[in-house]
Amino acid sequence: MAEGSVAETKEALAKVGYLADEPAALVSYLAQNLGKPVLVEGPAGVGKTELAKALSRATGRELVRLQCYEGLDEAKAMYEWNYRKQLLRIQAGGEAGWEDVQDDIFSSDFLLERPLMQAIASPEPVVLLIDEIDKTDQEFEAMLLELLSDFQITIPELGQISATTMPIVVLTSNDSRELTEALKRRCLYLWLDYPNLEREMEIVRLHVPDLAETLTRRMVEVIGMVRALDLKKPPSIAESIDWARTLLLMGAEDIDRETFEQSMSIIVKHRTDIDLVAERVGVKLADPLRTQG
Amino acid sequence: MPTPYGPRAEAGPPGLAAKLLGFCEELRSEGVAVGTSEILDAFAALEMVEWTSQADFREALAATIAKSQDDRRVFELLFDRYFFRAAEAEAVQREIGERGEGGGEGDEGAEASERIDMDELREQIREAIMEGDEDRLRDLARLAIAAFGRGEGSGVVGVDVQRIRRTLGLTAGQQPPTEDGEVRPPIDREQLNRFERHLRRELERDLIERTETLPPSRPLAELDRALPTSPTQDLAAVHRAVSQMKRRLATLGHEQRGRRQASAVDVRRTMRASLETGGVPLRLKYRPKRPRRPEIYVLCDVSTSVTSASVFFLSVLHALHDSFRKLRSFVFIERISEVTDVFEHERDFRVVAEKISSEGGVADVSGYTDYGRVWLEFLTEISDELDPRSTVIVLGDARTNGREPHAEVFAQVAERAGRLFWLNPEPKLYWNYGDSVMAAYERHCDGAFECWTTRHLENFVNVVAGGVPADT
Numbered sequence: 209m210a211e212g213s214v215a216e217t218k219e220a221l222a223k224v225g226y227l228a229d230e231p232a233a234l235v236s237y238l239a240q241n242l243g244k245p246v247l248v249e250g251p252a253g254v255g256k257t258e259l260a261k262a263l264s265r266a267t268g269r270e271l272v273r274l275q276c277y278e279g280l281d282e283a284k285a286m287y288e289w290n291y292r293k294q295l296l297r298i299q300a301g302g303e304a305g306w307e308d309v310q311d312d313i314f315s316s317d318f319l320l321e322r323p324l325m326q327a328i329a330s331p332e333p334v335v336l337l338i339d340e341i342d343k344t345d346q347e348f349e350a351m352l353l354e355l356l357s358d359f360q361i362t363i364p365e366l367g368q369i370s371a372t373t374m375p376i377v378v379l380t381s382n383d384s385r386e387l388t389e390a391l392k393r394r395c396l397y398l399w400l401d402y403p404n405l406e407r408e409m410e411i412v413r414l415h416v417p418d419l420a421e422t423l424t425r426r427m428v429e430v431i432g433m434v435r436a437l438d439l440k441k442p443p444s445i446a447e448s449i450d451w452a453r454t455l456l457l458m459g460a461e462d463i464d465r466e467t468f469e470q471s472m473s474i475i476v477k478h479r480t481d482i483d484l485v486a487e488r489v490g491v492k493l494a495d496p497l498r499t500q501g
Numbered sequence: 502m503p504t505p506y507g508p509r510a511e512a513g514p515p516g517l518a519a520k521l522l523g524f525c526e527e528l529r530s531e532g533v534a535v536g537t538s539e540i541l542d543a544f545a546a547l548e549m550v551e552w553t554s555q556a557d558f559r560e561a562l563a564a565t566i567a568k569s570q571d572d573r574r575v576f577e578l579l580f581d582r583y584f585f586r587a588a589e590a591e592a593v594q595r596e597i598g599e600r601g602e603g604g605g606e607g608d609e610g611a612e613a614s615e616r617i618d619m620d621e622l623r624e625q626i627r628e629a630i631m632e633g634d635e636d637r638l639r640d641l642a643r644l645a646i647a648a649f650g651r652g653e654g655s656g657v658v659g660v661d662v663q664r665i666r667r668t669l670g671l672t673a674g675q676q677p678p679t680e681d682g683e684v685r686p687p688i689d690r691e692q693l694n695r696f697e698r699h700l701r702r703e704l705e706r707d708l709i710e711r712t713e714t715l716p717p718s719r720p721l722a723e724l725d726r727a728l729p730t731s732p733t734q735d736l737a738a739v740h741r742a743v744s745q746m747k748r749r750l751a752t753l754g755h756e757q758r759g760r761r762q763a764s765a766v767d768v769r770r771t772m773r774a775s776l777e778t779g780g781v782p783l784r785l786k787y788r789p790k791r792p793r794r795p796e797i798y799v800l801c802d803v804s805t806s807v808t809s810a811s812v813f814f815l816s817v818l819h820a821l822h823d824s825f826r827k828l829r830s831f832v833f834i835e836r837i838s839e840v841t842d843v844f845e846h847e848r849d850f851r852v853v854a855e856k857i858s859s860e861g862g863v864a865d866v867s868g869y870t871d872y873g874r875v876w877l878e879f880l881t882e883i884s885d886e887l888d889p890r891s892t893v894i895v896l897g898d899a900r901t902n903g904r905e906p907h908a909e910v911f912a913q914v915a916e917r918a919g920r921l922f923w924l925n926p927e928p929k930l931y932w933n934y935g936d937s938v939m940a941a942y943e944r945h946c947d948g949a950f951e952c953w954t955t956r957h958l959e960n961f962v963n964v965v966a967g968g969v970p971a972d973t
Contacts, residue, residue: 214550214557234550234560241549244542247568279789283769291772295780313776392568393538396546399570405691406633432691480846 213237217266226255226262227403227411235398236263245356245377247341247392250400252382253444257339259400260378264335269376272330273337274323276344282351286361287325290318314365324352325369328361333373341391342381349391356394402435403445411445416452426463427452433489434475443475451475465493517552518544524583525566531579533572539565556636558584578705622648623669630692635699642699645669646707662700671696796827796890798918800879802897803857804834804870813926813953814896815854819844829883832857833897835871837878870900872938873907880914887917895923896952899932899939908941915945924952924961 212220217240218233228236236259239246248256264271274285294313312318321329327336341349355361359371379395381387403411408428413421428448435442443451451474460467468490476485521543525535542565550557559580567576622645629637645665671693770786778784799821801814818830822844829841843856887893893914915921923946925932925939932939943949950961 230556231560231564234557235564238546238549238561238564242542242545249570281789288769289773289776291769291776294776295772298776298780386569389534393536395568396542396564397568398564399573404695405689429689429691 220266221262224262224265225414226258226266227407227414228259228262229403229407231398232259232400235396238396239263239376239378240267242396243359243374245379245395246398247379247381247387247395248398248400249381249383251402251442253442253446254400254402255445256380256400257337260335260337260339260380263376263378264337267333267335267376270330270332270334271337272323272327272334272375273339276338276340276342276348278343278345280344280348282348284322285324285348286322286351287363288320288322289314289365290320294318316366319363319366324355325361327375327377328355328359328369328371330375331372334375336375336377338377338379340382341379342384342387346388349388353390353394356391402442405429405432408432408445408448412449412452415449416456419452419456423455423460423462424452427455430463430468430489430493431475433492434485437484437488439476439481439484440478441476441481447475463493465490468493520583521547521562524579527579527583528566528576531575533567533575535566539568542566577702619648619669623671626669626671626696627688630688630696633692633695635695638696639699639703642696642703646700646703661704662697665700666693666697796886796888796892797821797829798883798887798891798893799828799830800837800875800893800895800897801830801832802834802870802895803832814924815857817896817958819853831879833870833875835869835874837875837882839882869902869904870897871904872897872899872901872942873905873910876907876910876914880910884913884917887914889919891918891920893918893921895921895942895946896926897923898925898927898937899923899942900936901938903936906938906941908938908945911942912945915947920947921945922947922961923949924957925949926953927951 214230214234214237217237218228218230221228221233221236235246238244248259250256260273261271263269297313297318298309319325323336327334338352341352356377359374360368362368379391402408405428408431409424412419412424412428416424419427431443431448431451451471454471454474455463455467458467458471460471469486472482472485472490476482522540525540525543528535543562546561546565547558550561552558562580563573563576567573622641626638626641626645629641671688765788767786767788771782771784774784774786775782799818801818803815821828822830822841829839830844831837831839840857843853923939923942927937929951931937932943939949948961948964950957950964952958952961
């Protein structure tokens with residue numbers, strides 16, 4: 209799906225199990241055609257990482273993933289010299305001249321490729337996922353700039369290494385800190401939010417087709433209610449899918465108070481949240497008047 | 502499906518480039534950072550999508566220009582003002598309006614045709630709601646506003662939304678059957694909400710047009726009002742300011758992280774460095790210390806002299822607790838009392854406020870603040886844990902009621918903590934008048950700010966983040 213249109217992109221994503229909404233489909237389409245990185249922000253569990261995975265599946269490209277964390281440095285993100293091999297080379301080639309050895313040990317044979325380098329150097333086009341970029345510090349962001357704007361990495365001993373194929377780059381952020389302007393400037397921006405009722409239903413039905421439609425609808429409604437509460441960790445899309453599977457296994461006919469309380473721990477995973485949800489949502493479920501719509 | 506008012510106008514007039522630049526210019530004037538590279542991207546993106554589809558056009562622009570949610574909000578508001586206005590024009594042209602309602606003016610024929618219009622509109626809205634067609638819903642919302650909303654709005658958007666919805670006779674739940682007796686599927690609350698959201702957006706936009714000003718463009722600016730009087734009133738606003746503060750604090754202080762004070766040897770880097778000396782590890786390389794999360798200590802005055810401000814302060818505290826895991830909070834009057842637990846276990850703000858006043862254990866004999874004693878107690882209780890990575894924030898008016906201020910103890914606190922800020926609920930003018938000993942404390946603070954509105958809070962956040970103070 210190299211060229212195509214927005215609709216085709218959407219369709220291709222749907223085929224591999226990711227139901228993108230309009231903005232997500234459009235940005236994915238633009239990312240492929242403009243060759244710009246995409247910065248995806250949004251609350252946890254709305255499918256940011258999944259989007260990148262789906263893109264890789266839909267385009268048939270390999271996914272190269274860099275998980276960010278505090279203290280991540282270039283040795284783990286970009287490249288590193290393989291010092292063991294370099295040592296061996298120095299000791300093995302005793303009679304070779306120093307010049308030769310020096311040239312040799314700083315050649316690409318002695319380079320350990322880390323995810324970013326891997327993505328750049330890959331002969332096949334890849335999808336590069338830089339996950340949770342907000343977990344790193346600003347210095348790391350600055351280091352990414354060269355990669356993001358020019359798709360190249362400069363290694364002092366070797367010079368520039370440019371991408372031979374254009375990777376699709378997806379950066380995700382949970383918005384736990386403000387990213388720098390410089391980084392944002394180089395990216396397309398996509399804000400993913402929790403899907404609306406209809407779309408979430410489609411998503412759940414795509415993954416758990418065996419669950420009765422009415423029950424799915426009911427379940428998604430309850431999820432919506434739970435998300436509307438002020439929780440420490442609102443249920444993610446993956447959790448609603450898990451819950452749907454659980455309901456299927458339990459053979460539930462309807463979500464009544466009992467089923468809900470038994471299976472609630474799948475979607476709510478914080479003690480204070482559980483109390484709150486049981487109090488606010490559980491009560492509603494018991495009331496027969498409030499059952500459909 | 503054709504729109505109710507015929508095909509859309511042709512997009513892509515010759516002046517689009519100029520129009521787009523004008524649009525960016527306008528965004529800039531509202532504080533969105535639109536650089537040349539963004540504009541170039543926008544043009545590149547537009548080459549890729551169909552201009553005739555509004556959703557695509559808008560999303561393509563948004564993805565390249567608006568790079569945060571705040572920006573996106575401004576973008577949305579400006580976008581419609583700048584581009585598409587076809588629906589209103591159409592409504593005016595077709596003279597759909599509220600003329601006949603209530604007054605009974607106009608002849609029978611006009612009234613009848615109007616009823617049909619109304620029914621038709623309602624029908625179309627129902628359809629669009631069922632289909633979930635956002636584009637159409639928005640157009641219909643505009644049409645509805647043009648029909649019933651213009652001119653006689655109450656000025657309060659929320660009220661108008663409900664009025665229009667009622668006029669249209671749209672309700673959630675079971676729908677009356679069609680004229681041919683067909684049963685219609687029920688509309689649920691969520692779907693109706695979506696329509697109401699469109700109505701709201703359109704009304705807001707209308708308001709913008711009439712008053713020719715944007716509603717305060719950045720979320721923080723809109724909170725610029727006097728001290729919240731009810732606890733929950735501005736809670737959301739305070740929360741937003743604090744979450745911004747969190748992001749700034751989270752990235753601050755990282756630059757102080759050095760490799761020098763590190764302890765563990767980094768074998769890999771040591772070996773790498775040893776290459777220069779022929780494989781003999783002459784120089785040890787150390788693993789850098791992980792940056793620690795900021796620790797925050799907040800001390801909040803809850804005495805009678807700051808009664809009006811303490812609600813605000815407590816809500817700040819409440820919001821801080823939501824954002825920072827390593828936060829310890831204290832309230833004080835004569836003595837100090839740690840309330841971290843209360844905030845951690847109770848999420849409802851009102852309950853928190855009650856608990857603190859009932860079991861905070863600070864309302865002592867006199868009920869007058871004793872700052873000196875507070876510092877002494879704070880220092881004994883917490884001194885071991887204060888380190889250069891910790892931030893202390895004091896919320897109080899520095900009125901000691903004539904007691905010993907113990908500024909030297911305060912200085913010790915300031916010395917141990919990395920940063921110390923004071924937020925004073927009184928205007929600077931009143932500082933050091935009467936029993937206020939602000940000057941004695943201010944010397945030791947990294948910053949002292951007047952703070953009784955969320956605007957001030959934002960200002961504080963800005964300064965903390967190393968930015969320039971916003972004009973207050």
